[in-house]
Amino acid sequence: GNSVTQMEGPVTLSEEAFLTINCTYTATGYPSLFWYVQYPGEGLQLLLKATKADDKGSNKGFEATYRKETTSFHLEKGSVQVSDSAVYFCALARAGNNRKLIWGLGTSLAVNP
Amino acid sequence: GAVVSQHPSRVICKSGTSVKIECRSLDFQATTMFWYRQFPKQSLMLMATSNEGSKATYEQGVEKDKFLINHASLTLSTLTVTSAHPEDSSFYICSARDALAGTGELFFGEGSRLTVL
Secondary structure: OOEEEEOOOOEEEEOOOOEEEOEEEEOOOOOEEEEEEEOOOOOEEEEEEEOOOOOEEEEOOEEEEOEOOOOEOOEEEOOOOHHHOEEEEEEEEOOOOOOOEEEOOOEEEEEEO | OOOEEEEOOEEEEOOOOOEEEEEEEOOOOOOEEEEEEEOOOOOEEEEEEEEOOOOOEEOOOOOOOOEEEEEEEOOEEEEEEOOOOHHHOEEEEEEEEOOOOOOOOEEEOOOEEEEEO
16 A cells, blocks of 8 residues: 655754655555645645656755655755754655645654754 | 634543534635544544535545534535544644645645543
């Protein structure tokens, strides 16, 4: 079946550190891949997405590349800020069915000044 | 971006009572809304798809008589947890898609934390 595996948190970094949150998936066909972010007290927001192999999604300094050969969609940011402290969710949607997202467990990130 | 609002954000109730959670799309129309449940340290689980003007579609294993969903207008869907029990305590999240924008992006509410005593 389809599934998403995310690295467990919490992740604690100092400001300006490099961030990687690993995400791997199993899926049939060619799913779309997403990263969502949930800031404290707010709803989930789409951070970035990629819809086909080798696509790179980017937003707010975050990037993730759809790697079909390694079935991965790792989230990276070169220099994190305190305001990036949030919970990050990796998710996939089966091809042709963007309504039903399959979610990772979420990774909590805390960035200290 | 589009805004989805949930109410209440927190609710505590006694076992056996029913609780209603509202999900509103504030600045767009949503023909379809989705209800999720999230347990601590677990991923979001899709419970049901709420369709405006018709019956909700429930995921396998979700009791439709336990979790009543009503989507009476293009901007409001409600989830009623009937005869709540402590095991229903959870974080409930709704999401909606802008029917007119056509981007397919989902917008999420802030979530509602239910605690059943």
